[in-house]
Amino acid sequence: MTRMSAEERRESVIRAAITEFARSGYHGTSTEAIARRVGVSQPYLFRLFPNKQAMFLAAAERSLADTTRVVEEAAAGLEGEAAMYAMATAYQRLIAEDADKLLMQLQMNVAVAAAEAVGDHAFGDSVRAAWVGLWDVAHLALGADVAETTSFMAHGMLINTLVSLGFPAAHRVWSGFEVPVSSAPS
Incomplete structure (x- = not known):
């Protein structure tokens, strides 16, 4: 079995933190839950991150970076309506x-x-910067x-709201979208 480097372990902590924070929120998530998900001790987490807030901010920044990358790749070489x-x-x-991305x-x-x-x-400074x-x-x-x-x-935020509230794709609240709403629950 190959040992993970500190950077690989840090990445696994960020992925686990996204899952835990997405499901339980900042205040509802314990660092113990993140450590358990990764398979490390809490003291090891604190060698990688100074505190829970730093873990949350790393997870938030990564989540927004992933979304930004997806949007950027989709738009590559295209303009305007396309x-x-x-x-x-x-x-x-x-x-x-x-679902963890939305959560x-x-x-x-x-x-x-x-x-x-x-x-x-x-x-919120780093979260706002990532959102910008x-x-x-x-x-x-x-x-x-x-x-x-x-x-x-604004459409993206509305999509977040409708999906999180569980509106099915056929519901009339989706009717104003020109783009097919594949993410709405059926």
Whole structure:
């Protein structure tokens, strides 16, 4: 059996943290659960990350980076409506294939909002920066048109809401989408 390097172990912790935080949220997830999922001790986790917040932020940044990569790859070589369609389809597929992707996005929003509510404005800085990176990728693919980018991102947030609430694909709330809604539960 080959031993993992510290970087490989760190990657496995980030993947496990995404799963645990997605399912239980920031406050509902223990570092013990993350350690158990990875198969390491809690003290080992804290050699890789200084604290739970750092684990959450690494998971959030990775989740947004993965989403950004999917959107960017979908739009490669395309412009305007073709890019929008490709990005929307890729995003829908992403959240349809891995419920933790959607759940992690929702948990990020909750965790940052909760921190902001108690005056911790720094907690969300890296999450906001990663989200701006996603915005920028979509913005450039859509011809740097602010209205198009806003509409595209707003549709993505609406898709998140409808999928998380479990609206079936045939429900009338999906009728305004021009892109087929493959991610809606049947």
